[in-house]
Amino acid sequence: MSHQTGIQANAELMKYFGKCRDGKIRVLKVSIENEQLTLSKYQPVKGTWEQDFDKYVPSLIEDEIPCYILYRFDSTNSLGHEWLLLSWSPDNAAVRHKMLYASTKATLKQEFGSSHIKDEMHATSKDEVSLKGYKAHVSGVNAPAPLTDREEALKELQQNEHEPNYSTDSRQSTMGGVAFPITETAKQGIFDLQRGSYNYLQFKIDLEEEQINLSKAAVITLTQLPEQVPNDEARYHLYIFKHTHEGDHMESMVFIYSMPGYKCSIKERMLYSSCKGQFLDIIEKMGLEIAKRLEIDDGKELTEEFLYDEIHPKRNLHRPAFAKPKGPPNRGAKRITKAQSTQ
Known part of the structure; x- marks a missing residue:
């Protein structure tokens, strides 16, 4: 994935990315300062990830100033602990700052390691930056989207297509997508x-x-x-x-x-x-x-x-009337034939 803004993590942050995976760090805050991704704050593990969430995360955000928060879960995968990437971008932040943070997030993920990130969350209001807000986010992601009338009809049609129908009028698709x-x-x-x-x-x-x-x-x-x-x-x-x-x-x-x-x-x-x-x-x-x-x-x-x-x-609203093509030039006078009567 290419860097979209040219902003990259500074040496201190890159070094800390390696250190924070030892299981002792619960959360770290990353900000953009002097055209670099910079480590702002971090906190150690105290309790479970749910117990630590409200203790640490809300205090890391600031009004009108976007930031990234990397929060460690207690779960692990083959590479180590799994993390949440929370992008804080309040509605009243400057548009330039919101665009800068949005277009730099891909770089942060790449340099931290996308395979370590289990979930991502975008927050714009303080009530979202809480354990309750995160669980609401998880429920919203996992919940199926409501179907429109058209989608309900399409679903019913697809179900009917899977039912056996051996009449001579039935037409079956031999290969779907x-x-x-x-x-x-x-x-x-x-x-x-x-x-x-x-x-x-x-x-x-x-x-x-x-x-x-x-x-x-x-x-x-x-x-x-x-x-x-x-x-x-x-x-x-x-x-x-x-x-x-x-x-x-x-x-x-x-x-x-x-x-x-x-x-x-x-x-x-x-x-x-x-x-x-x-x-x-x-x-x-x-x-x-x-x-x-x-x-x-x-x-x-x-x-x-x-x-x-x-x-x-x-759209072409004025279609020309049909014009009969002209015959070939110099073809002579039109001949009139007359059927002869038989005697």
Whole structure:
């Protein structure tokens, strides 16, 4: 994952990242100071992670000043203890600061180690930065999204399709789309996109693990969009296209499936093509309304004019009347034939 802002952890913080995994540190606060990720505060383990949460976390945040908080759970994986990455970005913070922290979060995750982060949470108000707020976040992530009338009808249709039907009028699909699960990090990225933390997400299929991962999350400009598209690998992208249409400001969610021709393996081309429909179903059930679905083979296609024309296609309201084509020139006078009567 590339650095989006150029801001990286300073030497002290990088050294502490290695030290804090010894099991003695419960929480650390990271801030952006002098264009660097800097260690602000830390606290040791006292009780269980639930007992320590309200004791430490609320006191680490400040009004109007974003920060990152890395909080250690008691659970472990093959690499050691698992952590929560909490992004504090209050609503009354300066827009520049909120964008800076949002676009630097991917760098922090990479330098701390994404595999150590079990969960991510974005908080904008103080009541969220508590044990009760975190548990509400967990319940919201795990709870299934409510279905619309259309989705209920689609679900019923899909259930009916799986029931045996051997009549002569039945038509069965021989092969459906492949349904790879999306990771928790990918789900959290989608929630963060909805909250406004990002305007761009990129997803990659892990061919070995058979799951869809979040490979990039950032705040970018439209001119930076083409360079996000790899020229040798397939990807899924979500981008919020901000524009004006007929005097109204609009923010349209665009899904982009990029496949750079035959530079990818046959397996990769088939999996991305097969997983696309199921992936779109998942993100739409999470509450994202896709204004346009695009397929491209080169990032250079993603210009402002191209996106605008795809979302607002021009309509031809004045169709010309049909004009009978002229006959070939110099064909002579039209001949009139007359049937002869038989005697």
